[in-house]
Amino acid sequence: MTRPLTRCGQNEVKRGMAMYLPDFDYYAPASLPEACALLAQSGPRAKVLAGGTDVLPMMKKEKIAPEILVSIKKLHQLTGIRETPGNKVVIGARTTHNELVNSPVLQKKYLSVCVAAHRIGNNQIRNVGTIGGNIVNAVPSADLPPILIALGALIKLTGTGGERDLPLEEAFAGPGRSAISPDEILTAVIIPGSSLTGSTYFKFAHRRSGALAVVGVAAAVTMEGEVCREARIALGAAAPTPMRAKKAEELLRGRVVTEELLEEAGRCAAAESKTRTSIRGSADYRRDMVRVFTKRALRKAIKDGHS
């Protein structure tokens, strides 16, 4: 079996550090099958390590205590952003937020994804945090899932049993719980080709940098003149998992867009949301903000394209 590269944690911690990682074994397998095998073998004792911006703070706060961390840093097929035939965009799971921000492909096709990535954390976090981690960590307030769901993204998973694709919106089981199995590795996010004419993401947070969303609202639309042919609305921090506002979408499909209609869609999305009270805002306030930002996001996606 693969040997751990290092035994890390407290025993390695030098004097004077403020927070402590519990002990763990660190692996950096060189191939995907090896990584999956290691995960399958270790079961719940192991966790994938990407940028570590979620995993390591949680370990320091003693919220999780994996005995094994499996780094994916040597799995080079998990990197890169490519356009493929069929107008797909394939984003490697290890892509960092700043790589999303600076990607010419995304800037050209889906600037909205760059904008969403740019609103994450702060520059330090964006330099190490990854798209895969943002998805698998499965917190309700994560900034990438709403826009990716609105764009109809799929995720590519590889496990010991083989490969599968899953619609992103089905990847979440609950707050902090992803629906992918523990031996699976997310390898890529795929934005399929579509006729969507516009998309956008609004993050409403208490400050411009280093703040989690009070609510996040993404909208994507296909417009034909004044008529909305397709609408997809995805909400963050509005339910235990990122969610679609399907009734609001339904309301819009095939209708001529008016201010009143957008307002109604906002009300509808608010009614569908399952907000809760936390330190960042009350359930009522969040519901109100879902209403306001659904309208604003739709308006922007309709007017400004992928922005």
Next chain:
Amino acid sequence: MSYQVIGKSVKRVDAVAKVTGKAKYTGDFVEKDMLVGKILRSPYAHARVKRINTEKARALPGVEAVLTCADVPHIKFATAGHPYALDPEHRDIEDRLILTDKARFVGDAVAAVVARDELTAAEALKLIEVEYEELPSLLSVEAALAEDAPAIHEDRPDNVIASGGYAYGDLEKSMQESDLIFEGEYETGIVQHCQLENHNSYAYVDGENRIVIVSSTQIPHIVRRVVGQALGIPWGRIRVIKPYVGGGFGSKQDVCLEPLNAVMTLAVGGRPVRLELTREECMIDTRTRHAIKYKIKTGVSRDGKINAVHITAISNNGAYASHGHAIASSGGAKFRYLYTPQAMKYEPRTVYTNLPVAGAMRAYGCPQIFFAFESHLDEIARALNMDPIALREKNLVQVGHKDPLSDTRVLSCGIRECIARGRELIQWDRKKALYKNQTGDRRRGLGMACFSYQSGTFPHNLEVAGARIVLNQDGSVQLQIGATEIGQGSDTVFAQMVAEVLGITVDMVHVISTQDTDVTPFDPGAYASRQTYVTGMAVRKAALEVKEKILDFVRGMTDIPAGALDLREGNVVYAHSGEVVMPLAEVAMQSYYDPVFSSPITSDVSNNARINAMPYGATFAEVEVDIKTGKIEVLELFNIHDSGKIINHQLAEGQVYGGAAMGVGYALYEQLLFDEKTGRPLNNNLLDYKLPTIMDIPDIKAVFVETNEPTGPFGAKALGEPPAITPAPAIRNAVLDATGVAFRRLPLNPQHVFEKLKEAGLLDRDGE
């Protein structure tokens, strides 16, 4: 008066050291085999410690000592950074033990360990078993003042720490004679300093059996005394060293770590022990800014003249007195120098609660009272249909004003010019007209607010300061002060003062920045915006004495009468013509090595500044309110200050940027939150406590209206704290202007604003 160095933006004397990382802070010093101390904190807001079992912790390998209340001196002491008062009536309240047997807030220190490293110390804390008897916790001032509330401190059964207010004039009569009476209630939140460098110290016992403490503190000389008091040992047995400090804003104007740190080193035979708080600890167990509730009643004549003001205040002090007795009363006293009603009554009450301890924080009670009163004034202006500026102008203090309750006089006052500048810069009249009838989702408004402050604490406290100068062989000088550089730039300002008097360049003044109570002269430290004004007097005096000695020495060398000589550009010159007599370096060499007349030139002075001076200023703000979300954007912010003569514009601007940014945080973002039932802190970290980032701060403009304060060194008055006072009320008044809704509670965060706008009917039932 024309100056060579005063008023110039010379480079900070510590700029290179700080930029290159050579400046050493408390955490940069390493002693061989330094041990680590850690604190066990109460999980309960109010609980008696019934039993502590430390056996398992002691048995953990690497643990050197475990301390509980029973292992440390049982002497109640006061922590506030004030000079000692010989008058027992005037002393700070002694209510603190090094480790307590009764927890009074979540985070109160009940035990401590010393171990070979942090990890072991943290492990050991987990092994200490504490049995608590929970007591009812008093988490609001109302709860603490309730009839049947238990006493948080046994010797204060009513939980009231202090109620030192004042009154002058015939309040009732002035109210009756007023055409209109206005009443309002205002409330501020609890915020924290969030200085860059967390509290940090280390201590050891030296070869002479003295306790040496290196600490990140604003008040080294006071720390020495308080440690002596807390441990019951002679003060001379303690030596405190302050290296570079990464900010304090008042949280280090208090003795937080050092007594425990001293006890820790004593417990391990004098070996060095470091005690460093994490940010999470810093935010609950150093100090916070008091939340204060005000009720204001004001009698006004129809033309806007304020006749009578009655203010009552209840200040939430948290679990220990710290500065508590002084802050509400100090805010009220400084406030008295802005407007001059015929009659005024100020009734503050400061109350213990089971929350973290409130203490000094930038502008010491003034951000609170000015938020309340300047908000109140704008409501009056609206009711009178008067421009807020016109209302203020009708009531402003005049030069020559004598405080009705003390001998203090206003000898310089630029508040009118500050207001005029602000009005012009923000284009008040044009924009006010423009924003009159707005209806959209985003509405703009303008607001302003004024303040008065003081330069130091006289006559309330002693204002003594020491300075020492040595003339070196090369004509440069060493300057030692007892004042504390904590990032604000005081060392640079002092160097400029010395350079000015001695006719040399600033790089010829070597400032000894490290404070060492064994070595440096006495000065209580960095607080009350006192150092440029108060310590500046001592520095000037020391420089003048050196100058006199130099000229006297030259007279001995040349027979030119000292009165005919002056110092300029590194030379001794004829005063009338500027003709060079000899380089200063030559005098210096002679003073050291002349076989007959050798007498190196030094001065060592103290100055007791039995005087005060009032700085003034105003903030002008323009905001845009998103009615649908409650989000407020500050579009423009001008802070206009009369701090007398500005010694160094660049440093002064730095103070204004930082202070105004803190004010923006206070207005819109920051608040420490606690669980309403348990008193546990909910956001004592920088992710959940929303300190604004640089991206959230508008482009602040710092403007100075320079007056010449006759009592100040080179005409200077205080500047350090004042920039933080008026942004909150100015922003709040701008929101009132934009929306017509009067906010009375800080902070104006989006949810609070949204809810109030909804309540006020700006949004229909479902918030549209």
